[in-house]
Amino acid sequence: MAADGTGDPGLTNGAVETGAPDRVARERRVRWPGGRGRPAPAEPGSVTVTPRTDSMLEVRDLRVHFPTDDGLVKAVDGISFSLDRGRTLGIVGESGSGKSVTSLAIMGMHHGTNAKLGGQIFLDGEELVSADAARVRALRGSKMAMIFQDPLSSLHPFYTVGHQIAEAYLVHNEVSRKAAKAHAVDLLGRVGIPNPTTRVDDYPHQFSGGMRQRAMIAMALSCDPELLIADEPTTALDVTVQAQILDLMASLQEEFGSAVIIITHDLGVVAEIADDILVMYAGRAAEYGTGEDIFDRPAHPYAWGLLTSMPRLDRARAERLVPIPGTPPSLINVPSGCPFHPRCRYAASLNGRCETEVPELRAVALGHQAACHLPLDEQRRIWTELVTTQLARIAGTQTASTGEDE
């Protein structure tokens, strides 16, 4: 690989980043003599591509593969989506579906690991997969920022909360420490921490779980990022606090007008906050559309399975849930053809096509895509006739109730 990580258009190995942007190249050579990654085959013709749209973020055919002793782990295998300013994209999927790896790839955090990246990521028109580590580092924290799942382990216990919020602001702006601290106080106030002037000097252990997550959000917002990625921002929190954080994120987005990606396994959270939804399965996109598309007229059997396997608070139960049979596949040994076919109830009807041919995302309606071989009319028939009936039965809105209590 090109030792500095630049000019490597196709699959690039990550570059290690240390120190400030101007020191990166030098320190990298010192720390990793000979480079850590292996040369990767260049992909011809991928350098000159420019984004089609003026989206804030455009991800095209993103692939993240990890070579391991047991084989190649295709954590993300060809994901494409785009996101405009002021919109929220929800990425949902089960554990191991590649949602977090996608977000880390956008943030350029596979640099310095043995991950092999392919495809393109355009942030406001600027390509990131082939960009060098120093450039990504300059963007990270200022133009794009991330909120992590577990606020306790992602805050440094040794530094005050204020120090950690001010840090990114100091790195990316030429301001005094005093100004940075004042900025931190201001941010803490905006994310709803009471008495920000005194709490700014507290350590993370003095904050409760919800307050820590607010501090994380303040940290992410410190440089007014245009792209905000939240990786399971509320999973570690109680429901009442989760509701507070989701409200906060929605109102901050209205205020800052940033593009937001929210990664979660919770369909309720994603419905609450996302405009567009990408459903991932085994490193690939299963379905991509607006929130209404995914919840009101889903087209992929996996999405149907998720909806019928979910108990709902707002509806009484009448019947059993309809779970997805089997377990999510290992990413080392992804099933051939459609990765979902061993668990799919409808794969048998297509005479083995699902076992051999990988389905590409194709439009089922305007702006609504699904990766499934089922013919469109068949898909619509199954949804309207079978799945909605199942959902109605589970929800008890249909007469066949057997299990209602009292």
Next chain:
Amino acid sequence: MTAPQGQPAATSVAANGALMTVTGLTKHFPVTRGIVLRRRVGVVRSVDDVSFDVNRGETLGIVGESGCGKTTTARMLVRLIEPTAGQIVFDGRDITHLRAGAMRPLRREVQMIFQDPYSSLNPRQTVGAIVGAPFRLQKVKTAQGTKRSVQELLELVGLNPEHYNRYPHEFSGGQRQRIGIARTLALRPKLIVADEPVSALDVSIQAQVINLMADLQDELGLTYVIIAHDLSVIRHVCDHVAVMYLGNLVELAGRTDLYERPRHPYTVALMSAVPTPEPVRRDADGRRERRERIRLTGDVPSPLNPPPACRFHTRCWKAQEICRTDAPPLRELAPGHKVACHFPENT
């Protein structure tokens, strides 16, 4: 599966259908300082005066946020920790202070399913050894031998009986939880206490385990106490629901009653906080339509120093002077619907 021989003689006197009756259950953990001169500097009031019945063949759900004492309650029910006060009557017998030896025969009848299927199975034992352990420990001999019984159990929970000699790491999370359930069922217990049985699992797997537990209940006539923080899961599986807040039982009711007419302000707030899988709709101006929701401010106070009187008054929008001075008793406001609040909703 054949029932293990030598079941302890049932001393059933409970005619009211309650398999377990809990009265005034309390657990205070002392907080001490100093090594040589240990002195008590305070108590964590994890569970305070909790009473409920668990009916035969039914499922009782206990919900609440972290730190509300639901896990402590569960552990006291199976006597993994010693209650500070109160009484637990199981099948007509007071088991509150039974000693370990006297408790052992009862362990066949009360079993527990744990939350984390990764840490609750011994990684160095085979599935056969794990699921067979209850037979070994209780010295129970089954008609067709332990191995055969274990294989039948594996089949019962939907695992391949040929997995007998495999180790836990060879299984996925959902399968591990099934192994845990098989172990729980080995001695044909009457009561199963499940502490967050599905919260560590993916959505698609959660449904499998929920259905399995429901099937087993129908098939074996089990009684469950299920602890969970997920109100949707509780609504789906439980017949009665107890809502806890900071160690207190604030509401206890039948499922339909509780979810359709919640009376305690905390229950109302808790339910309105759960995101529902309905997509965001935008109005004509492209603005997001916000759902009406009761927003609780702040976090749950520390159980080390809970607010006086009604513990919810610091976050309650209906709180008045009386809430700060008098603790509301758990009153039956409707048949089978008990609420501890001075100003209940939906009355």
